[in-house]
Amino acid sequence: MGKKLTKRAEDYSKWYNELVVKADLAENSGVRGCMVIKPYGFAIWEKMQAELDRMFKETGHQNAYFPLFVPKSLFEAEEKNAEGFAKECAVVTHYRLKNDPDKEGKLMVDPEAKLEEELVVRPTSEAIIWNTYKNWIQSYRDLPILINQWANVVRWEMRTRLFLRTAEFLWQEGHTAHATKDEAIAETVQMNDIYAEFVENFMAVPVIKGVKSESERFAGAEDTYCIEALMQDGKALQAGTSHFLGQNFAKAFDVKFANKEGKQDYVWATSWGVSTRLMGALIMTHSDDNGLILPPNLAPIQVAIVPIYKGEEQLDAISERIAPLVKELRAKGISVKYDNRDTHKPGFKFNEYELKGVPVRLAIGQRDMENGTFEVARRDTLEKETVAEADVVAKIEELLEDIQKNMYKKALDYRESHITEVNDFEEFKEVLEAKGGFLSAHWDGTAETEEKIKELTKATIRCIPMDAKEEAGQCVFSGKPSNRRVLFAKAY
Amino acid sequence: MGKKLTKRAEDYSKWYNELVVKADLAENSGVRGCMVIKPYGFAIWEKMQAELDRMFKETGHQNAYFPLFVPKSLFEAEEKNAEGFAKECAVVTHYRLKNDPDKEGKLMVDPEAKLEEELVVRPTSEAIIWNTYKNWIQSYRDLPILINQWANVVRWEMRTRLFLRTAEFLWQEGHTAHATKDEAIAETVQMNDIYAEFVENFMAVPVIKGVKSESERFAGAEDTYCIEALMQDGKALQAGTSHFLGQNFAKAFDVKFANKEGKQDYVWATSWGVSTRLMGALIMTHSDDNGLILPPNLAPIQVAIVPIYKGEEQLDAISERIAPLVKELRAKGISVKYDNRDTHKPGFKFNEYELKGVPVRLAIGQRDMENGTFEVARRDTLEKETVAEADVVAKIEELLEDIQKNMYKKALDYRESHITEVNDFEEFKEVLEAKGGFLSAHWDGTAETEEKIKELTKATIRCIPMDAKEEAGQCVFSGKPSNRRVLFAKAY
Ligand SMILES: [Zn+2]
Ligand SMILES: [Zn+2]
Numbered sequence: 001m002g003k004k005l006t007k008r009a010e011d012y013s014k015w016y017n018e019l020v021v022k023a024d025l026a027e028n029s030g031v032r033g034c035m036v037i038k039p040y041g042f043a044i045w046e047k048m049q050a051e052l053d054r055m056f057k058e059t060g061h062q063n064a065y066f067p068l069f070v071p072k073s074l075f076e077a078e079e080k081n082a083e084g085f086a087k088e089c090a091v092v093t094h095y096r097l098k099n100d101p102d103k104e105g106k107l108m109v110d111p112e113a114k115l116e117e118e119l120v121v122r123p124t125s126e127a128i129i130w131n132t133y134k135n136w137i138q139s140y141r142d143l144p145i146l147i148n149q150w151a152n153v154v155r156w157e158m159r160t161r162l163f164l165r166t167a168e169f170l171w172q173e174g175h176t177a178h179a180t181k182d183e184a185i186a187e188t189v190q191m192n193d194i195y196a197e198f199v200e201n202f203m204a205v206p207v208i209k210g211v212k213s214e215s216e217r218f219a220g221a222e223d224t225y226c227i228e229a230l231m232q233d234g235k236a237l238q239a240g241t242s243h244f245l246g247q248n249f250a251k252a253f254d255v256k257f258a259n260k261e262g263k264q265d266y267v268w269a270t271s272w273g274v275s276t277r278l279m280g281a282l283i284m285t286h287s288d289d290n291g292l293i294l295p296p297n298l299a300p301i302q303v304a305i306v307p308i309y310k311g312e313e314q315l316d317a318i319s320e321r322i323a324p325l326v327k328e329l330r331a332k333g334i335s336v337k338y339d340n341r342d343t344h345k346p347g348f349k350f351n352e353y354e355l356k357g358v359p360v361r362l363a364i365g366q367r368d369m370e371n372g373t374f375e376v377a378r379r380d381t382l383e384k385e386t387v388a389e390a391d392v393v394a395k396i397e398e399l400l401e402d403i404q405k406n407m408y409k410k411a412l413d414y415r416e417s418h419i420t421e422v423n424d425f426e427e428f429k430e431v432l433e434a435k436g437g438f439l440s441a442h443w444d445g446t447a448e449t450e451e452k453i454k455e456l457t458k459a460t461i462r463c464i465p466m467d468a469k470e471e472a473g474q475c476v477f478s479g480k481p482s483n484r485r486v487l488f489a490k491a492y
Numbered sequence: 493m494g495k496k497l498t499k500r501a502e503d504y505s506k507w508y509n510e511l512v513v514k515a516d517l518a519e520n521s522g523v524r525g526c527m528v529i530k531p532y533g534f535a536i537w538e539k540m541q542a543e544l545d546r547m548f549k550e551t552g553h554q555n556a557y558f559p560l561f562v563p564k565s566l567f568e569a570e571e572k573n574a575e576g577f578a579k580e581c582a583v584v585t586h587y588r589l590k591n592d593p594d595k596e597g598k599l600m601v602d603p604e605a606k607l608e609e610e611l612v613v614r615p616t617s618e619a620i621i622w623n624t625y626k627n628w629i630q631s632y633r634d635l636p637i638l639i640n641q642w643a644n645v646v647r648w649e650m651r652t653r654l655f656l657r658t659a660e661f662l663w664q665e666g667h668t669a670h671a672t673k674d675e676a677i678a679e680t681v682q683m684n685d686i687y688a689e690f691v692e693n694f695m696a697v698p699v700i701k702g703v704k705s706e707s708e709r710f711a712g713a714e715d716t717y718c719i720e721a722l723m724q725d726g727k728a729l730q731a732g733t734s735h736f737l738g739q740n741f742a743k744a745f746d747v748k749f750a751n752k753e754g755k756q757d758y759v760w761a762t763s764w765g766v767s768t769r770l771m772g773a774l775i776m777t778h779s780d781d782n783g784l785i786l787p788p789n790l791a792p793i794q795v796a797i798v799p800i801y802k803g804e805e806q807l808d809a810i811s812e813r814i815a816p817l818v819k820e821l822r823a824k825g826i827s828v829k830y831d832n833r834d835t836h837k838p839g840f841k842f843n844e845y846e847l848k849g850v851p852v853r854l855a856i857g858q859r860d861m862e863n864g865t866f867e868v869a870r871r872d873t874l875e876k877e878t879v880a881e882a883d884v885v886a887k888i889e890e891l892l893e894d895i896q897k898n899m900y901k902k903a904l905d906y907r908e909s910h911i912t913e914v915n916d917f918e919e920f921k922e923v924l925e926a927k928g929g930f931l932s933a934h935w936d937g938t939a940e941t942e943e944k945i946k947e948l949t950k951a952t953i954r955c956i957p958m959d960a961k962e963e964a965g966q967c968v969f970s971g972k973p974s975n976r977r978v979l980f981a982k983a984y
Contacts, residue, residue, distance in 0.1 A: 016543055019510045031611065032567055034559035037638060042556045064534045067526035068613075069582075069658050074522055076599045086589040086599055090561075091599065092613065093585045095563070095648040097578040107568045107578055109585065109610055118601055119523065121560075121584065123612070131522045141835060147531060152560055152644065158585040246696070343633060467787050 007289045011442040012233040016284060018192060020162045023292045023356050025105045025279065031166030040356065041279065043300035048278060049150065050201050051297075052172065055194050061174060068152075069119035074127045077341055078252035081126060083478050084219020088156040090121040090167075121154040126220060126245070126271055129175045130253040138268055139258045144187075145177040163280035164237075164492050171275035177267045179259060181246075182378050184268035185223075188244040191272040192225040195240035202296040203278065204407040205285045206227050207239055208438070208487065209252070210463025215447050218271075223245035228415045228462045228487070229338050231284040231413045234436020236489035242272035250491040278480075280492070287378075292357030293379055295407050303329060303396055304353045308346045308365035315340065318364055321389075328393055334400070335368070354372050354379065359403045360396055380406055424473045428476050428488070438489045444475035444484035453477055459488040497847075499781045504725040508776060513656045515784045515848050517771065519777070525652040526660030532848065533771065535792035537662070539561050540770060541642065543694050543789075544664065547686050553638045553666060557920055558620050560644075561611035566619045570744035573618060576711020581612040581646040616714060622669045622745040627858070629669060629759055631750045636679075637669040648778040655772035656729075656925040656984050663767035669759045671751060673738075676760035677715075683764040684717040687732035695770065696899040697721050697777045699731055700979065702955025707939050708922045712761075712955040714738035720979070722907045723776040725951035726928020728954045728981035731773050734764035772984070777873075779902050784849030785871055787899050788892040795821060795888055796845045797830045800838045800857035809830065810856055813881075817819035820885055826892070827896075840964050844869065852888055867908070872898055913977070920968050924951055930981045947967050951980040 006014045021027050025041030028034075037045065053063070069092065094344045096113035100106040115151040122128065129147075136142060150172045160166050174191060178184040199205050208229035217224040222244035225406050250256070250266035257267050288291040296302050302411060305326070318349065322338055329336045339349050339357075345446040346363065351363050363375040374392050377384040387395045418437025422428045428439055443449060443461065453476075454460050468484045475482050495515065498506045513519050517533030520526075529537065545555070568574040582820060588605030592598040614620065621639075628634060642664050651659050666683060670676040684701060692698050699719035709716040713735035721731045742748070742758040750924040751757050788794050797818070799810040814830055821828045829850075831841050838855065845853050855867040866884050869876040872895050877886045910929025914920045920931055935941060935953065945951050945968075960976045967974050 010572045026983060029559045030620065031559045031561045031563055036559065036624050037557040039554035043554065046555065051721055062531035062535065063538065065529040065662065067521045067528070068646065069523045071523055072599060075589075076597070079597065082599060086591075089587070089589060090584045090611070091586040091589065092582045094583040095581070097581060097583065097612070099578075104572065105568070107564060120589070121580070127520065132519075132528050135519075154560065170557065280707045306620045384624060427940075435530060473578055 005289060005291065008232065015289070016280075017281060019287060019291060021258075025142060025283070025292075028160045031167075033157060035162050035166050035168075037170075037276070039302065044282070044298055045279060046295070047298045047300065048198075048202070049172075052194075052198055052274065053150075054147075055198060056174065057173075059190065059194065061148045063148045063149065065149055066125050066132065068122055070122050070128045072118045072120060072155070074131050074188065075120045077127060077131075078165065078220050080248070081220030085123040085155070087122050088150035089344075090154045090156055092119040092121065114219065120381050122269075123153055123155045124152075124273075125149065125151070125173055125175065127253075128250055130249040130255060132271070133175075133177055133267070134253050135253045137255055137257050140260055142177045142181065143177055143179045143257060146174075147155060147170055147176065148174040148391075152277075159492075161280075161284070161475070163276055166276075168279070169276045171273050173271060175275040176270045177250075177255070178270070179265075179268070181255065181268050181337055182250045184246075184270050185244050188223070188225055188242045188270045188272070192227060192240070193244040194240065195272075195274055196227045197226060199229065199239050199281075200408065201280070201296065202297045203282050203285070204297070204411060205239065205281055205406055206408065206412040208463065208465055210465040210487065212241075212463060213447075213461045213486070214289065216461060218243045220245060220248050222248070223234075226463055227284060228438075230418055230437060230489070231282050231416065232279070233284075234418060234490070236487075236491040237277075237281050238462070238491065239278060240272070240274040243270060245271060255467070270341065272383075281332055284405055287357065290382075291355035293407065294357035294359060296359045296404045298337065299359050301337045301353075301356075301358050301359065302334050303360045303362065304349075304358045305336065305362040305364070306346050306353075307338075307340060308347045308363055315342070317369060321364070321369065325392065329396065332393075332397070334396065352473060359401050361371075362392070362396075371412075378403055380410075396450065409460065419487070422476060423473075425477050428453075428459075429457055432457055432488075436490065438462065438487045439489055440475035440483075440485045441476040442483055443486045444478045444480035446478075449475060449477050453488065458490050460491055462487045462489050462491060497781060497783065500724065503963065507781070507960065509654065509771075511775060511779060511783060517775070518654045519655065522658075525649060526653050527660075529662075529768070529787050532780070532792065535839065536774070536786070536790055537768060537771060538689075539790045539792065540694070541664075544686075544690055544766070545640075545642075547690060548640050548664075548666065550637075551682065551686065553640045553668075555638045555641065557641055557643070558617050559734035562610060562612055562614050562617075562620045564610045566585045566623050567612045569619060569623075570712050570741055572740070574600040577615040577647070581615050582610040582646045582648055584613065587958070603834075604722055612644070614871075615645055616763075616765075617641065617643070617645075617665055617667065618741055618761075619745075622741040622761070625667075625669055625759070626745050626747045629717060629747055632671045632752055635669055635671045635749060635759065638666075638679075639663055639668065652854060653772075653777070655768055658768075661768045663765050665765040667762060668762045669742075669747070670750065670762070671757075671760070673760050676738075676762050677736050680715070680717055680734045680762045680764070682721060683762070684732070685762075687734065687766055688719050691719060691721065691731050691770070691773075692900065694787065694789045695774050695777070696789070696896055696903060697731070697773055699906040700902065700957055702871030702957040702960075703835075704733075704955060704981070705939075705942060705953045707942055708953060710735045713763075714740070718955055720930075720942050720981075721777060721980070722910055722929060723773070723775075723984065724906065726910060726982070728979075728983040729769075729773050729776070730954070730983065731770060732764070732766040737761035737763060778899055778980050779849065779854050782874075785899065786849035786851060788851045789897045791847075791849065792827065792852050793829045793850050794826050794892060795828045795852045796841075796850045796856065797828065797854040797856070798838050798841045798845075799830075799832060800855055806858065807834070807904070809861060812863065817884065821888065824885075824889070826888065852889075852891050854884070858908040862930065872902075886931060914968060915965075917969050920945075920951075921949055922950055924980075924982065928982065930954065930979045931979045934965035934970040934976075935978045935981055936970045936972035936974055938970075941967060941969050945980065950982050952983055954977075954981050954983060955978045
C-alpha cells in the first residue's frame with residue numbers, strides 16, 4: 001500500500017497513473033508502450049467481456065479468430081485504411097534469430113531469414129477478414145455474416161498511458177457483411193446502442209450517442225457512430241465506435257454476391273469495437289482521492305468482510321458467525337471475500353478495500369459480536385451504519401443496487417452540468433478553459449473550421465449527437481450558417 | 493456440403509484436412525501457416541476454455557495479461573529457452589510503413605523507423621513474465637503467485653497443419669512462482685492432473701500421464717510432465733504439458749525472495765499449457781468417415797431437430813409440437829437447434845449434422861405427428877430408434893450421457909489394444925509399422941539411443957509413464973540394462 005495517492009485537484013493525470021498501479025490494475029512492462037494487466041484489473045475486464053459477449057450472442061453474433069498478421073499486400077488494399085494505420089504499425093520482417101558471432105550468449109536477427117513479404121501486426125482486422133470473407137460469400141444466402149473476435153491489436157503510439165493509449169491493447173472487433181445498405185446501417189446503429197447500454201448499465205458511465213465528423217472517422221469508413229463519455233477533469237473519452245464501411249472493403253477485396261434477382265453486387269460492411277480503454281473510462285469517471293470506486297455490476301469483489309479481533313479465540317468466534325452469511329450471499333450470486341489474513345491489521349485492510357473500490361465493506365468486532373450487529377460501509381459515499389444481523393443480507397442487496405444507481409446518477413449530474421451551449425468563439429475558449437466539459441456549438445460543417453478550432457484550442461468535435469435537433473444558427477468560429485449544434489471537447 | 497469426405501483408410505491425413513474444413517472448424521488463411529478458426533470450431537474451443545478456466549480458478553489461479561512482444565535482451569536471458577525458440581520466431585524490426593516512392597499506392601517499410609532493439613513475438617511468455625515477477629516478489633509473503641494467461645503465440649513452423657501445428661495458435665499458459673521446490677513440483681503435477689481430468693472427462697480422450705525424457709523436455713525446464721493421447725491412425729499426440737522450471741528463470745532474471753528465516757533465495761517456477769492443438773486431438777480421436785463426432789460435453793449443438801414436411805401448414809403443425817420440447821430441453825441446459833430452414837431438404841440437414849458431429853438428432857415427419865413419436869438418432873453409433881413423445885426428453889438425457897461414456901470407452905479400448913510390449917528392436921520396428929500405437933520398451937536412459945531410434949524409425953519417447961513399475965530389463969536397442977519400460981510412438 002504505502003503512501004497516499006496524489007489528489008485529483010493537485011494533478012489529475014498523476015492521480016490516475018498512481019491509482020492504476022496502486023489498485024493493482026495494471027503497470028508498465030519491459031516493452032515500450034505495452035502494459036501488464038494485473039489479476040485484479042483483468043478480473044474487471046473479464047466481467048466486461050462476459051457481459052458484452054452475452055449481448056453480442058443474443059443479437060446473433062458468433063465468435064471466431066483470424067490471424068494476428070496481415071501481409072503487406074493485403075494491408076495496403078483498402079487505401080484509406082492503410083493510410084490511417086501505416087504510420088503506427090509494428091512490422092515483422094524476419095522469422096529467425098541466430099547466435100551473434102561477435103557476442104557470446106547473445107542473439108541477432110538472422111539476415112538469411114528475411115520474409116519475402118513483410119507482415120504487419122494487426123492494428124485492426126478489416127483487411128485480413130475481408131480477404132477471408134471473399135471465399136465465404138457467393139450468394140445472398142451466405143449473408144449476413146455476423147462475427148466478432150476478441151483479440152490483441154498493436155498500434156505504435158508514441159505517447160502511451162495505461163489503458164488509455166497503449167501500443168498493444170485488448171479489444172473485441174465485430175465484422176459483419178450484409179446484402180443491403182439499410183441492413184448494414186441498422187447493424188451499425190444497433191451495435192452502438194448495445195455499447196451505450198453496456199457502458200451505462202454496467203459501468204455506470206453515461207454516454208452521448210452520436211456520429212463523427214468526417215475528419216474523426218475511422219480510416220476506411222463511410223460513417224462512424226460513437227459513444228462519448230465525460231471524465232471528472234472535464235475531458236471527453238470515446239468509449240466505443242461502430243463503423244458503417246459501405247462497400248469500401250468489398251471493393252478493395254472484390255467481395256461480390258449474387259442477390260435474389262441473380263445480379264452481382266458488392267457486399268455491405270460494418271465493424272465495431274471496444275477495448276481495454278473502457279477500463280480507463282471506468283476508473284476516471286468514478287474514482288476519488290481515496291482510490292477506485294467500482295460499480296457493483298463489475299466489481300470482482302462486491303463485499304469484503306473484515307474481522308476485528310484479538311487472538312485466535314475471538315477470530316474463531318467471528319469466523320463461525322460469518323460462515324453462514326458468506327454462504328447465503330454466495331448463494332445469491334454475490335461475490336464475497338472474508339479477509340481473515342492474520343498478517344495485516346484491520347486498518348490496513350480497510351484502506352486496501354477502499355483503494356480497490358470494493359462497493360460494500362463489512363466489519364465485525366467484539367461489540368458487534370455482543371450486539372449481533374455488523375458495521376456496513378459503502379464505498380461510493382463512504383457512509384457507515386450499524387446493521388442488525390437479521391437485516392444484513394437485505395441491506396447488502398439494497399446497497400449493491402443503490403450504489404450502482406447512485407454512481408450512474410452522480411456521473412450523469414456531472415455530465416449534464418458540463419454541457420454548455422456557447423455562441424461565440426470567445427465564450428467557447430473561456431468555457432473550455434474555465435470549466436471544460438462538452439461545448440454545444442454551431443459548426444459550419446467544414447474540415448477547415450474543425451482543424452482551425454483544434455489548432456487554437458485543442459478541442460475536437462466529439463460527435464454530432466443522434467438526438468441533435470434542427471436549429472438554425474451561425475458557426476461559432478466562421479459565422480457561416482449551421483443547422484444543428486455539435487459537441488466539442490478536449491479529449492483523451 | 494458438396495462431395496463426400498476422403499475415407500480414413502484411404503488417406504488419413506487427407507481425411508483430417510478435409511474434415512476440418514468441411515465441418516466449418518477452421519481453414520488456412522492468406523498468411524502462411526496461420527489459420528482462421530471459424531465460428532463452429534471456435535464455439536468448441538470456447539467450451540474448452542470455459543471448462544479449463546473454471547478448473548484453474550477452482551485451484552486458486554487468476555488470469556492476467558502480459559505483452560505480446562519480448563525485447564531481444566529479455567528473450568535471450570534464459571539461455572536454453574532462447575536456444576529452443578530462436579530458430580522459429582517472428583521478429584518485429586520496424587514500427588512504421590511509408591508510401592513506396594517507386595510504386596503508386598504501395599507501401600514499404602520505413603527504414604527510418606527501425607527499432608533500437610528488436611522485438612520477438614512471444615513463442616511462450618516465461619521471459620516477459622519473469623521479468624515482471626521480479627518486481628512483484630520481495631518476500632515469502634508475496635508467494636505463491638498463481639497466474640494464467642489466455643493468449644496467442646507464434647512459432648514459425650515450416651510445415652503447418654490446421655490446429656496441429658500452426659505458426660500462430662491460441663493457448664493458455666500458466667506461470668507460477670513458489671517459495672519451495674516441493675511446492676513447485678506439486679503444482680506441476682497438479683496441473684498435469686487437471687489437464688488429464690479435462691481431456692478425459694470433457695473431450696472423452698483417454699491419456700497417459702508421464703514425464704518426458706531429457707531430449708523432449710521444454711527448453712529451460714528441469715522436468716516436463718505431459719499427457720499423451722493416441723489417434724486412430726496409431727500416432728500419439730501430446731495433449732498438454734506442465735513444466736517444473738526449477739530456479740532457471742529466477743536465476744536468469746534475478747528473482748530472489750526473503751524466506752521466513754530472512755535469508756535470500758531464488759524463486760521456484762512452473763509453467764503449463766494447452767492449446768488449440770486439443771482441437772486436433774478431439775477431431776482425430778473420435779471422428780469417422782461421415783464426419784465429426786463430438787462429445788456431448790463440448791458440442792456447441794447437442795441436439796438438432798429436423799422437421800420433415802410438405803408445405804407451410806405441415807411445418808406450422810410440427811413447429812407447434814416442437815416448441816415445448818425445445819423449451820424443456822433448454823431449461824435443462826441442453827443446447828438445441830430446431831432447423832426449420834426452408835432452403836434445404838431434410839436429407840441435406842441430416843448430412844450436415846452428421847458431418848458436424850451433433851451428438852443427437854431428432855426427426856419428425858407426418859407419421860410421427862400421427863403416432864406422437866420422434867425418430868431419435870445418435871451420432872456415435874449411427875443408431876436410430878422411434879421414441880414416444882412422453883419419453884423423448886428422458887431419452888435425450890440418457891443418450892447424451894451414454895454417448896459421452898461410449899466415446900471415451902471406445903477410444904480407451906482402442907488405446908489399450910494399441911499398447912504393445914516389445915523386447916527386441918526387430919519386434920519394435922515390425923509392430924511400429926504393422927500396428928502402430930504405443931510401444932512399451934526398455935530404454936537405457938541415454939539421449940544417444942533415443943536419437944538413434946528416432947533416426948531409424950521416426951518413433952520418439954512419448955513419456956515415462958507416471959505409473960511405470962520397476963522392472964529389470966535390457967534396452968530394446970542397445971541391450972544395456974534398464975529398470976523400467978517407457979512408451980515410444982510416432983507422434984504428431
Ligand atoms: Zn466542473
Ligand atoms: Zn490397429
